[in-house]
Amino acid sequence: MIMEPIKPFSSVAVPLPIENIDTDQIIPARYLKVTDKSSLAEGLFSDWREDPNFVLNDERYKGAQILVAGHNFGCGSSREHAPWALKAYGFRAIISTYFADIFRNNALKNGLLPIVVDAETHQKILDMIAEVPQTTIHVDLEAQTITLPDGQSVTFPIDAFSKTCLLEGIDELGYLFTQMPAIEAYESAHPPRVSIGGA
């Protein structure tokens, strides 16, 4: 998928400060029987959304594009349906103290920014939201910063390769094809370790 480059944006941030939010909560398995991606928004956190007090049911957070989650967001399954559902719902960035490996990979491939902040900043953001529920955060990928309403700017890490891909909308599959000579050279030097035979 060729992605739209990520430009700076500002949005209200939704607080979901629960640690170890797993992919089964983000998108329960019963929504995985689709062969496309379009219908996944309704499945996002669908079990939790049954509770009228769940934060996504709060009118004030309609249209929010940033989610502030607890530690270790996205653990569990490899289902890319998780970032697909978050994107389909309208999220463009998730802030946490760290992300599960596969989720982070999947998110980056779909233009969903996993923003890692230290525990202190994380707590500060949550405290700000507790005080002012519609706290707005500014995200600038180019500068690798988020800016809080008090003007504090916090840098976040992202690897150079992913950053370039996201800023320029480069797609990784296309990039891999530019490496084809090396792939072919590897294959001629290494016979396949298994050969299964076709359909």
Next chain:
Amino acid sequence: MAKTLFEKVWDAHVVASPPNSPSILYIDLHLIHEVTSPQAFTVLRERGLKVRRPQQTIATMDHSTPTTPRGLDGIIPVVDAMARAQLDQLVKNCQEHNIRVFELGTEHQGIVHVIGPELGLTQPGMTIVCGDSHTSTHGAFGALAFGIGTSEVAHVLATQTLLQYKPKTFEIRVDGQLADGVVAKDIILAIIANIGVGGGTGYVLEYTGSAIRSLNMEARMTICNMSIEAGARAGMIAPDDTTFEYIIGRQYAPKGKAWEEALAYWRTLPTDEGATYDRQFTLNADELVPMITYGTNPGMGMPITGQVPDPAKVGDASEKAGLEKALQYMGLQPNQPLLGHPVDVVFIGSCTNSRITDLRLAADMLKGHRVAENVRVLVVPGSQQVKKQAEAEGLDKIFKEAGAEWREAGCSMCIAMNGDQLQPGQYAVSTSNRNFEGRQGRGGRTFLASPLTAAATAIHGVITDPRTMIRAKQPIEVN
């Protein structure tokens, strides 16, 4: 320079490492299933691409397939229209790209992580990926095996490579000897309870030590399977004679001269003397007891004789909130023991514990007993081959005579996509790998445990320490 097992396998598969970019890693074997592949094939179709190495790709049906008995025509009926469409799509995609697919109910169909090893496809030193996080299972053979997302499935289909940053290494050493009634599942649940569900994030785990070496291959697979539940990229165990004896003669294993060559290479893979890891953790197998989880992630585990932890005693605010939420969902009180807690369902299956040795453990426990009234017990073999073997040994009879359901192969109640699911509020002891909220059915509450604990619990209808059931006269057969 002295290298670890992981470093040897990684280095042998780096196609290129451009500066400031992830490495391009060659993939030897790509496993696919119906749930995470359709959108990847769509990418290929949209771009007019072909599958680069269909002969290194294999497909099975497992996640959403029914495990209900066959009709008189010998066919397993799929009543869910969406599941049917997904299965049909897989067949179509595989036919179009010349990929072998093991269709529902056929000889070699089963859970993707059960059939790979069973067919001899999983071999030491390989890189193996699948759009499924429990691909870590295959690391039991000394392969580097990990789960990928659907975009990456498309990358591997089209290029047989992946963009990857090199993970760090983490040695988990388990020395000593397991007591009767304590099995591989208890080892891995204890490890995750110690290091936490995020403890392995960014690492590839290597399990070492005398207790690991003494395990058979299926028990090793149980351990590596749950590496992802500690957040690890992969889990690995160095190949040894136990590994080679398991592989020899299997359908896709190397034969003749190729076997000799492969074996010579495989023997070079174990971690060199003097190689170092980025992190280490040690566990003493002598002290282990059967484990059970009480909460809603696999790190919330404890000795079966223990008491549910008290959030009031947890210092960290977010950990405390997590525990409170988990106990509320589970309907449990702080400090309560779990022994004697009633359950509604016992599930024996999943890529963690559905192989023949797992079923033998459960059958040995259930033999001559009836399962408790009001407890539904499902036994779901991991593959058609496991099912056949179990039936040849008469295990199916033991299960049925005990009052358990003997089902067709698949993921079943591990993920509850196929109709096998808990009802809201129900309690289950499950041999699967995830106790997340709603994982086994909306509102369902899962206690993860070993096949022995599951079987002992089935008999009494309440959580039971399997050690109390082990008849002194008969040691358990674990081979």
